[in-house]
Every structure is written in structure tokens, then in C-alpha cells.
Amino acid sequence: MRRAGPVALASAALLILLGLPALGIRFTGIDARVLPSSASARRATELLRAHFPAGTDSPIEVVLRGEGADSAVRRIRALPGVEAVSAPRTLAPGVVTTQVTPKAGAMASGTKALVRSIRRLPGASVSGRTAWFIDTSQTLLRRLPVALGILVASVLVLLFLVTRSFVLPVKAVVMNALGLLAAFGILVFVFQDGRLEGLLHYVSEGAIELTQPVLLVAVAFGLATDYGVFLLSRIREAHDAGLPNREAVALGLERTGRVITAAALLFCVAVGSFATSSVLIVKEVGVGIALAVLIDATLVRALLVPSLMALLGDWNWWAPRRFRR
Numbered sequence: 001m002r003r004a005g006p007v008a009l010a011s012a013a014l015l016i017l018l019g020l021p022a023l024g025i026r027f028t029g030i031d032a033r034v035l036p037s038s039a040s041a042r043r044a045t046e047l048l049r050a051h052f053p054a055g056t057d058s059p060i061e062v063v064l065r066g067e068g069a070d071s072a073v074r075r076i077r078a079l080p081g082v083e084a085v086s087a088p089r090t091l092a093p094g095v096v097t098t099q100v101t102p103k104a105g106a107m108a109s110g111t112k113a114l115v116r117s118i119r120r121l122p123g124a125s126v127s128g129r130t131a132w133f134i135d136t137s138q139t140l141l142r143r144l145p146v147a148l149g150i151l152v153a154s155v156l157v158l159l160f161l162v163t164r165s166f167v168l169p170v171k172a173v174v175m176n177a178l179g180l181l182a183a184f185g186i187l188v189f190v191f192q193d194g195r196l197e198g199l200l201h202y203v204s205e206g207a208i209e210l211t212q213p214v215l216l217v218a219v220a221f222g223l224a225t226d227y228g229v230f231l232l233s234r235i236r237e238a239h240d241a242g243l244p245n246r247e248a249v250a251l252g253l254e255r256t257g258r259v260i261t262a263a264a265l266l267f268c269v270a271v272g273s274f275a276t277s278s279v280l281i282v283k284e285v286g287v288g289i290a291l292a293v294l295i296d297a298t299l300v301r302a303l304l305v306p307s308l309m310a311l312l313g314d315w316n317w318w319a320p321r322r323f324r325r
Contacts, residue, residue, distance in 0.1 A: 001246055004310035011303040012178065015295070019181030021188040028107050028207035029133040031058070036278035037203075049105075053083045058106030058129045059099045060115060064088070066123035069096045075121060076100060081114040106130045107207070136210055144214070151217075155225050163232050166319045171308060172232070176224045179300050180217060183292035187212075191284055200287070202280050209281045212288065220292030223267065227296060231256045231305065245316060249309045253301075264297035 032045035048057045064072045069088065076098070077085045086099040100118070102111040106129040115130045152173055159169035187208065190196050194204030235252030243251060274286025309316050
């Protein structure tokens with residue numbers, strides 16, 4: 001707090017620097033590669049990829065409805081990126097199904113473009129790994145802003161009720177976001193870029209599993225807010241008792257330090273143990289959440305919180321009078 005400006009700038013810059021790899025994040029779906037190399041499903045998948053066309057292990061399932069089903073099958077055969085099309089099979093009058101083998105793997109851009117092209121055919125419905133990935137991505141992108149808006153609004157309101165300040169809730173949300181950004185950056189650096197493969201015993205897929213960010217945001221943001229409530233409520237109590245801003249911050253940190261540190265360490269040990277899993281997505285969950293909690297309990301709490309509160313001074317407690325009532 002004696003060097004609030006340099007500490008705030010340095011710690012914020014460090015969090016942003018750690019988070020920069022997250023700008024290049026790529027997503028993928030689940031396949032047999034998340035399993036250990038000894039698993040039968042993974043060995044079979046690797047043999048298919050080694051000796052057969054890339055899309056053999058992830059065919060596109062197509063259902064065609066209407067009178068023009070046969071002509072639609074011919075049009076599918078002519079689409080770019082198609083390796084083979086199975087003979088159509090009648091499911092019901094006017095409904096046939098066929099299986100399309102793409103030239104590339106399920107997550108390749110050409111296969112995704114092929115799925116979109118088939119879906120544009122009249123009466124066509126598409127399933128398979130690639131279609132699942134496209135639909136899940138679109139659903140997450142459509143719903144995620146609403147979910148994040150509810151999350152941030154709830155945290156702002158509840159922290160205002162705890163602190164009776166307009167400034168502290170906004171600061172807490174921004175610091176939580178910086179901590180999450182840093183955790184995402186390290187996750188990309190380790191798992192997407194393939195660092196620490198020998199130490200953590202995995203083979204990188206060159207991307208992060210699609211649903212990981214949702215889980216990481218929900219758990220890590222909630223825990224960071226939880227620790228923030230412990231800390232800010234003690235600081236608020238000290239300030240209400242008449243202590244100046246700096247002394248109130250110091251006393252709040254002193255009163256909550258051991259509790260938050262112990263809770264964070266216990267949580268990191270429990271969740272970090274997932275890193276020993278032989279399943280890649282479980283490993284990603286454990287490392288990602290443990291990193292987010294560790295960053296929040298160290299860089300954010302010990303450096304950013306006291307330095308920013310020292311810089312803001314009495315502005316920490318600002319709120320319009322009618323809202324305070």
C-alpha cells in the first residue's frame with residue numbers, strides 16, 4: 001500500500017501478460033484422444049486414422065425427407081470434401097438416410113463447411129460429431145452473453161448490499177475477470193500449445209475442449225466472489241467502526257488472510273488432484289480451476305486489492321445517498 005501505483009500496474013500487467021495466449025484459443029470436441037493411450041477406443045481410432053481416410057472415424061449422418069431424396073443424395077456426392085456416400089436406406093415413405101464420409105477429420109474446417117452445405121439442401125437433417133460441435137458452439141455463443149449478464153448483474157447487486165458501495169462491486173468484477181483471463185491464458189499455453197506434455201502425461205489436441213470455459217467461469221468466478229465477500233465485509237466492518245481507509249483495508253486483510261489462504265490451498269489440492277487423471281478433459285478441468293483459485297488468492301487478493309483500495313481512498317465507499325438508505 002506504500003507503493004500502491006507501481007504494485008497495481010505491475011500486478012495488472014502480469015495478469016494481462018499471462019492472459020495473452022487466451023486470444024488465440026481454439027476449441028474442439030470430445031473424441032477418443034482424450035482417453036489414455038492404453039484404451040481400446042483410442043487405439044482403434046488411431047488405427048483408423050493411420051490406415052483409412054481421415055473422416056472414416058467421424059461419418060456424417062444425413063436424413064433426407066421429401067420426393068427429391070434421391071437427387072439430394074446425388075448432389076451430396078458432388079459436394080467438395082466428400083470422400084464417399086453410402087447407399088441410401090429407406091426409413092419410412094419419403095424418408096431416407098445415408099452416411100457421408102468426409103475427406104478430412106471431424107474438426108477440420110472443410111468438414112464443417114461440408115455439414116453446412118448439406119444442411120442447405122431441402123429436407124436435409126444432419127447429425128454426427130461435426131454437426132454436434134457446430135450446434136453446441138452456436139448454442140453457447142447465443143446463450144453465453146445472457147448467462148454472463150445474469151452472473152455479473154447478480155454479483156454487482158449482492159456485493160453492493162454487502163459493501164454499500166458502487167465502486168467496490170465493479171472493481172471486484174473487473175479483478176475476477178483479470179484472474180480468469182490469466183487462468184485461460186495459462187490453460188491455452190499448457191494444453192493447446194502442448195507445453196508440459198511430459199510432466200502432465202498427455203498429448204495435446206491443439207485446442208481446448210468446447211465446454212471447458214463455461215465450467216471454469218462458473219466455478220472460478222463464484223469462488224473468487226466468495227473470497228471477495230469474506231475480505232470486503234471485514235474491511236467494511238473496520239471502516240464502519242471508524243478506521244481510515246488504509247487501516248481498514250489492512251485490518252480486513254489481516255482478519256481474513258489465514259482463512260482465505262487455507263480455503264484456497266485446500267481447494268487447489270482437491271481440484272488439482274484431477275491433473276493426475278488419465279482423461280484429458282478431467283486434467284484440463286483440474287488444472288484450470290486450481291490455477292484460477294491460486295491466482296485469485298495470491299496476485300489478486302495480496303496485490304491488486306490493497307493497492308487499488310489505497311489508490312481509490314475514500315472513493316471506495318462512494319454510493320448515491322438514496323441507494324445507501
